[in-house]
Amino acid sequence: KAGVTQTPRYLIKTRGQQVTLSCSPISGHRSVSWYQQTPGQGLQFLFEYFSETQRNKGNFPGRFSGRQFSNSRSEMNVSTLELGDSALYLCASSFKGPLSEQYFGPGTRLTVT
Amino acid sequence: GESVGLHLPTLSVQEGDNSIINCAYSNSASDYFIWYKQESGKGPQFIIDIRSNMDKRQGQRVTVLLNKTVKHLSLQIAATQPGDSAVYFCAETGAGGTSYGKLTFGQGTILTVHP
Numbered sequence: 001k002a003g004v005t006q007t008p009r010y011l012i013k014t015r016g017q018q019v020t021l022s023c024s025p026i027s028g029h030r031s032v033s034w035y036q037q038t039p040g041q042g043l044q045f046l047f048e049y050f051s052e053t054q055r056n057k058g059n060f061p062g063r064f065s066g067r068q069f070s071n072s073r074s075e076m077n078v079s080t081l082e083l084g085d086s087a088l089y090l091c092a093s094s095f096k097g098p099l100s101e102q103y104f105g106p107g108t109r110l111t112v113t
Numbered sequence: 114g115e116s117v118g119l120h121l122p123t124l125s126v127q128e129g130d131n132s133i134i135n136c137a138y139s140n141s142a143s144d145y146f147i148w149y150k151q152e153s154g155k156g157p158q159f160i161i162d163i164r165s166n167m168d169k170r171q172g173q174r175v176t177v178l179l180n181k182t183v184k185h186l187s188l189q190i191a192a193t194q195p196g197d198s199a200v201y202f203c204a205e206t207g208a209g210g211t212s213y214g215k216l217t218f219g220q221g222t223i224l225t226v227h228p
Contacts, residue, residue: 004156033214042221043157043202048214056215090156094214101147102216104156 002027004093004105012111018079021108025072025093032074033102034066037088046089049074050096081112121200123223132190132226136203136219141184143205147216148177148188152199160188160201190224198226 005024013019025032034046045058049068066076072093078085088109092102126132138146144165149157163170163177163186170177176189186203200223204216 031214033216035216035218043204043216043218045215045217050214056212058215092156092216101159101162102214103159104149106154106156 004091004103006089006091006105006108008108009106010109010111012113013081014113015081015083017081018077019081019110020075020077021089021091021110023074023076023091023093023105025074025091026103029093029095029103030072031094031096031100031102032068032072033092033094034074034076035090035092036060037090037107038086043090046076078110083112086110086112121221121223123225125225125227126193128193128195128226128228130193132193132197132224134188134190134201134222134224136186136188136222138184138186138203138205138217138219140205140207140217141181142207143217145206146177146179146186147204147206148175148186149202149204149218150197150199151202151221157202193224193226195226195228198224200224 007022031050033048035043037043048056052068063079068074088107090107092104094100094102147162148160151157161172161177174191178187200221202221203219206212206216
């Protein structure tokens with residue numbers, strides 16, 4: 001069974017631009033969560049989607065948004081990029097969400113210049 | 114202002130030794146705990162999990178211990194190998210509501226295994 005895939009793997013953007021990252025979960029998994037990983041803050045939860053509905057959201061500004069499609073694939077968007085948005089963005093999929101294993105993708109390394 | 118980088122705890126062991134990595138969690142309502150391993154350039158990899166109604170669970174070469182009284186979690190790795198060198202994270206979550214799909218991660222511990 002294929003693992004979680006994320007595209008692109010690396011991205012360089014300029015301040016003020018916007019970016020869209022994509023995540024394809026493991027086949028059969030309906031829950032997708034997104035995390036931001038930085039050296040300063042560690043791994044922080046962004047949001048979680050299940051069956052195209054956002055069920056939970058972390059403490060990030062409204063510039064961070066996401067969505068999930070009927071095939072469970074998910075995208076996250078960051079608008080008006082700031083230097084501090086440079087991070088590794090990870091998505092994780094699980095069969096149903098709470099109390100079930102989350103499997104992570106390799107991440108998208110975003111650099112904002 | 115400028116954010117301060119996390120200073121991760123480090124553990125350095127010799128190949129063949131047993132390793133113990135510790136984690137303190139804060140949410141007494143957490144129901145489910147997971148240990149992840151993250152190698153450089155990769156996403157976190159699931160190692161082992163434990164539910165709050167258990168205090169010990171064993172896998173292949175790994176054991177997780179949960180002490181809910183003091184909110185402490187540990188990961189024991191037997192016969193540590195150089196390939197075990199990585200950053201190890203504990204993570205916790207609850208049963209629902211504000212916990213849906215949300216893992217709260219510890220800061221991580223850097224494990225270095227010397228041949």
